[in-house]
Amino acid sequence: MGRRRSTLIPGLILVAAALIVLPLLMTTDYWRQLLNQALIYVVIVVGYNFVTGDVGQLSMAQQGFFAIGAYTTALLCTTGGWPWWAALIASICVTGFVGAVVGIPTLRVRGQYLIMVTMAFSEIVRLVAVNWGGFTGGASGVTKIPSPSIGAWHFDTKTSIYYLFLVMALVMILVAWRVRTTKYGRAFLAIRDGELAADVMGLNTTYIKVVAFALSAVFAGVGGNMFASSFNYISPDTFGLGQTVLILAMLLIGGEGSIAGAVAGAFILTYLPELLRFAQSYYMFIYGLLIVLITIFLPGGVVGYVRRLWADSIRPRLFRTPPPGPGTGGRSFDAQDLFARSVAGGPIKLDTDGGDPAVERAGDAT
Amino acid sequence: MILETVELTKSFGGLTAVNAVDMEVQELEVRAIIGPNGSGKSTLLNCISGVYKPTSGAVKFMGESVGGSAPFKLTRKGIGRTFQNIRMFNSLTVLQNVMVGRHCRTEATLVEDILGLPRFRREEAEMRSTALRFLEFMGIADKKDMLPGSLSYGQRRMVEIARALATEPKLLLLDEPAAGLSQTEANELASEIVKIRDSGVTVILVEHNMRFVMGVSDRITVLDFGKKIAEGTPAECRANPRVIECYLGGKVGDRA
Numbered sequence: 001m002g003r004r005r006s007t008l009i010p011g012l013i014l015v016a017a018a019l020i021v022l023p024l025l026m027t028t029d030y031w032r033q034l035l036n037q038a039l040i041y042v043v044i045v046v047g048y049n050f051v052t053g054d055v056g057q058l059s060m061a062q063q064g065f066f067a068i069g070a071y072t073t074a075l076l077c078t079t080g081g082w083p084w085w086a087a088l089i090a091s092i093c094v095t096g097f098v099g100a101v102v103g104i105p106t107l108r109v110r111g112q113y114l115i116m117v118t119m120a121f122s123e124i125v126r127l128v129a130v131n132w133g134g135f136t137g138g139a140s141g142v143t144k145i146p147s148p149s150i151g152a153w154h155f156d157t158k159t160s161i162y163y164l165f166l167v168m169a170l171v172m173i174l175v176a177w178r179v180r181t182t183k184y185g186r187a188f189l190a191i192r193d194g195e196l197a198a199d200v201m202g203l204n205t206t207y208i209k210v211v212a213f214a215l216s217a218v219f220a221g222v223g224g225n226m227f228a229s230s231f232n233y234i235s236p237d238t239f240g241l242g243q244t245v246l247i248l249a250m251l252l253i254g255g256e257g258s259i260a261g262a263v264a265g266a267f268i269l270t271y272l273p274e275l276l277r278f279a280q281s282y283y284m285f286i287y288g289l290l291i292v293l294i295t296i297f298l299p300g301g302v303v304g305y306v307r308r309l310w311a312d313s314i315r316p317r318l319f320r321t322p323p324p325g326p327g328t329g330g331r332s333f334d335a336q337d338l339f340a341r342s343v344a345g346g347p348i349k350l351d352t353d354g355g356d357p358a359v360e361r362a363g364d365a366t
Numbered sequence: 367m368i369l370e371t372v373e374l375t376k377s378f379g380g381l382t383a384v385n386a387v388d389m390e391v392q393e394l395e396v397r398a399i400i401g402p403n404g405s406g407k408s409t410l411l412n413c414i415s416g417v418y419k420p421t422s423g424a425v426k427f428m429g430e431s432v433g434g435s436a437p438f439k440l441t442r443k444g445i446g447r448t449f450q451n452i453r454m455f456n457s458l459t460v461l462q463n464v465m466v467g468r469h470c471r472t473e474a475t476l477v478e479d480i481l482g483l484p485r486f487r488r489e490e491a492e493m494r495s496t497a498l499r500f501l502e503f504m505g506i507a508d509k510k511d512m513l514p515g516s517l518s519y520g521q522r523r524m525v526e527i528a529r530a531l532a533t534e535p536k537l538l539l540l541d542e543p544a545a546g547l548s549q550t551e552a553n554e555l556a557s558e559i560v561k562i563r564d565s566g567v568t569v570i571l572v573e574h575n576m577r578f579v580m581g582v583s584d585r586i587t588v589l590d591f592g593k594k595i596a597e598g599t600p601a602e603c604r605a606n607p608r609v610i611e612c613y614l615g616g617k618v619g620d621r622a
Contacts, residue, residue, distance in 0.1 A: 175480050182479050182490055183469050190455045190466045197453035200415065202441035202470025202533050211476055257457075 023162045032158035034270055039165040040226045041266035043172045045250045046259055047219020050176070050212045052248070053256035054185065056192035057209060058115050060244045061102065064122035065095045065217040067239035069224020071129060074142040074234050084148045084229055091221040099217025103210040122244055129236040141235025148229045161230050168226065172219060176259050179215065188212055253294050255301025264303050367429075368393045368537055368568050369414065374423035374433075376409050383409040385592035386423065391537075396559060396569045398579045400603075401589035402612060407572040408450060410589065411539050414570070415447045416440040427537065442470050446535030448526045450542045450572075454514035460525050461510040464497035467532030500528040503565075504558060520551040524558070531562065538562060540571040544578040556582040580604070588612070 026032045048062045069091040076082040076090055106117045129136045136142070148155040148164055155161045179185050187208045190198040199205050228234050246269060254265020272290070276283040298305045369391040376384040384406040391397050399407045412418040414425055416437040425433040432440060446467075455463050472493060474486035501507040504524040514522055523543060530538055543559070544552040552575060559582050563569055573579045579586065580600045588596040588603055590612040596603055603609050 178480055178482070179476070182486075183465070183472060183474075183493065184476055184479055186455075186458060186462050186466050187469055189457050190463075193455040193457055194453045196417065196437075197449065197455065198466070199437045200417070200441060200447055200449075201467050201529065202438050203466070204438050215476065 019166060023159045029158050031274075032162060034274065036158060036161050036165050036226075036230050038267045038270040039162070039169045040223050040230070041247070041250060041270055042169045042263050043226065044220050044223035045247060045254070045262040045266045046173055046176045047216045047223070048247055048251055049216075049256065049259065049262045050179070050188060050219075051209075051216040053251060053258070053262070054180070054188035054192060055209055055212045057107065057110060057212075058248075059118045059213065059216070060115055060248075061099075061106075061118035061121050061213075062216060062220050062247050063239055063241075063244040064118075064125040065099060065220035066224045066227070066243065066247075067122070067125045067129060067236075068098055068217075069095045069221030070228040070234050070239075071136060071142070071224070072221070073225040074145045074228040075136070077146050077229065078142055078144060083150075084146065085150050087229075088222070088225045091225040092218050095217040095221025095224070096214050099214035100210055102217075103213035104206075107206060107209040107213060119241070119244065122239070123241075126236050126239050129239070137235075139236060141233060141237075142228075143233050145228050145232045145234070147232065165226055165230070168222065172222060173259060173263070176219075180259065184208070184211060249291055251301075253291060253298075253301050255303035255305075258301075258303055261301045261303035265301065268302065367391065368427070369570070370424075370426040371410075371414070372424040372426070374410070374413060374425060375421045376406075376413050376418055377421045383592050384413060384420075384589075387589070387592075387594050389587055389594065389597075391568060391570060393568055394563060394566065395584040396563050396571070396582055398583035398586045399570065399572045399589060400574075400576075400579055400586055404591075405589040405612075406592040407589055408541055409592075411447070411541055411570070411572050415445055415539050438470070441533050441535070444534070444536035445539065446530035446533045446537070447539035448523075448530050448541060448543065450545065452519070452522050452526050454522055454526065456514055459511050459513060460506070460517070461494070461497055461501065463514065463525060464500055464529045464532045465493045467500075467529040468493040468496055470533055497528075497532055500531045501525070503531070503561070504528040505554075519546050520548070520555075523547065523551075523555070527558070527562075531567070535567055537568045537570065540569065540573075542572055542574065544573055544575040549577075552578045553581075 023032050023035055026035060044062060044066055048059070051057050051059045051062075072091040072094045073084075073087040076087040077084060080087075082090070102121055106114060106121070109117060130139050132138070148161065155164045180188075187198065187203055190201065190203065191205050191208060195205055198208075227238075250265035250269045251262055252265070253268060254263065255261025273283065273287060276286055279286050294302070300308075367390055369389075371387055371389045373386045373388060374384055375382065375386055387406075387410060389410075399410060401407050409418065413420045413433070416432075416435050416439070419434040423433070424431050427440070427443060427445060430443075432443065432445075435443075455466060458466065472489040474483070474489050478486040498507060498510065501510055504527055506521055506524045506528065509517060509521060509525070514525065517525065523546075527538075527540070527543070540559075544555055547555060556578060559569055559571070571579075571583070583600060585598060586596075586600055586603045587594060588606070588609050590608075595608050595612060596606045598606070
């Protein structure tokens with residue numbers, strides 16, 4: 001445990017430094033814009049992971065909530081004249097409420113039916129935005145949305161918005177992490193692993209699924225607020241079916257069921273099209289192919305692959321510990337004991353020496 | 367009387383799996399339900415735990431009619447259960463599995479959870495300590511940080527029972543708890559079940575392993591083709607000609 005912490009803190013400092021320096025390394029405003037876009041998707045996909053990764057219900061509604069969050073902020077900040085932060089709170093409340101109301105009937109169905117129902121919801125949101133012209137601006141959208149500002153602080157450059165969004169994304173990741181590591185997170189995974197067993201454990205599975213759904217919606221609502229206030233313009237075109245597929249692809253490629261996966265997926269799929277610019281008209285083909293290949297060859301996504309790589313080959317070489325045996329997740333090693341034995345000489349084989357408590361315990365099975 | 371079924375019937379299409387079964391279970395007894403394959407034992411258990419909705423008849427738990435309630439509501443009222451084919455939450459550790467069983471006894475909302483308010487923190491600590499206590503009770507606390515997939519079948523069975531106990535049942539339903547266990551493991555399980563009963567929980571179990579049943583139960587209900595054919599102490603059932611007949615398939619009763 002001790003060593004794990006000692007690598008964690010310098011690691012965190014390194015990551016923080018990298019995140020602070022990142023926009024300064026980007027050469028054009030366009031690339032800085034992409035950075036902000038990636039942070040928006042981080043928030044949306046981390047939220048999406050609750051319902052689709054953790055609870056395992058394939059929802060296509062995230063983009064609908066994204067649109068509702070964006071329109072709430074856009075309309076309140078323009079016609080409503082609200083300050084940005086008040087519109088953010090409004091976006092959170094509206095999407096949370098709509099998430100719960102939509103979740104109660106839809107989460108009674110599952111599988112392909114849930115996909116259809118949630119996809120229909122997202123389409124309805126888009127169609128309302130197109131057709132309710134007097135309120136939403138119709139097909140031409142909402143323009144001149146003010147940039148984020150809190151009191152006297154105005155975030156009107158790409159770099160300043162980046163720092164604001166970085167804080168927002170980190171707060172949302174922290175929220176996600178808290179939920180994930182406490183009773184609701186356990187309940188989400190329990191429902192995915194066995195809904196009947198979860199029911200018999202006294203969990204109101206429908207209620208917990210609705211909680212996950214509303215929570216996802218809130219994250220999309222925050223993402224919508226970020227999107228509207230940083231692009232200063234929204235229109236229904238942004239919120240088409242392609243957006244839904246993109247959000248799903250981010251989660252799958254990053255690695256569903258993990259916060260790190262959602263973050264990685266958001267960054268990868270925001271920058272991938274840019275990195276493939278050289279391919280010109282072949283770019284969609286290569287982009288699609290890469291997604292197919294990652295889905296087939298990297299189950300658990302990029303993060304799942306990196307974790308396996310870390311556990312099986314990088315970590316053993318770095319720390320001279322053996323790769324973990326099957327099924328013994330999250331083991332900790334006694335570093336001092338390990339050091340003593342490496343000094344004493346001879347190969348370190350915890351499994352046969354019986355030095356590893358987890359292995360020892362597995363050994364005395366009946 | 368903790369549980370009573372009145373004329374309880376469950377049919378699937380034309381097949382009547384449980385046919386007008388009357389059963390009365392007293393508080394703090396270990397009741398076994400036995401019978402040949404397909405005699406309706408598991409169906410009866412599923413009707414009591416709310417997994418199936420009875421076609422007709424009543425299930426009364428502590429005097430209250432509960433037939434057809436959702437399983438999670440029955441669990442909150444005090445009926446816990448395990449499954450014939452163990453159903454673990456495989457992505458959670460052993461301790462977390464049991465903590466899920468505590469969830470229904472906590473009240474903190476998601477907002478309290480995210481903000482880390484005192485009630486939530488207190489409950490989370492209580493979930494952990496209580497879950498650990500039940501793992502200790504079942505003698506598997508040393509496996510708490512392992513994933514269910516790396517445990518033996520018998521150990522998983524113990525975790526599943528600990529998880530059911532964590533919901534604080536007054537009545538615990540065990541569906542073939544000794545299936546797949548060695549005789550040694552089955553003996554250990556039998557002494558655990560007696561311990562559970564002595565701690566104040568009534569137990570109903572469905573089981574095929576006769577040695578296990580005869581050793582552990584106070585009373586036995588015998589089903590055949592969905593009907594109750596006998597009920598009594600293990601000794602009475604063993605001597606009952608109808609029970610012998612249905613197990614041996616012959617007409618022993620006629621010759622006796």
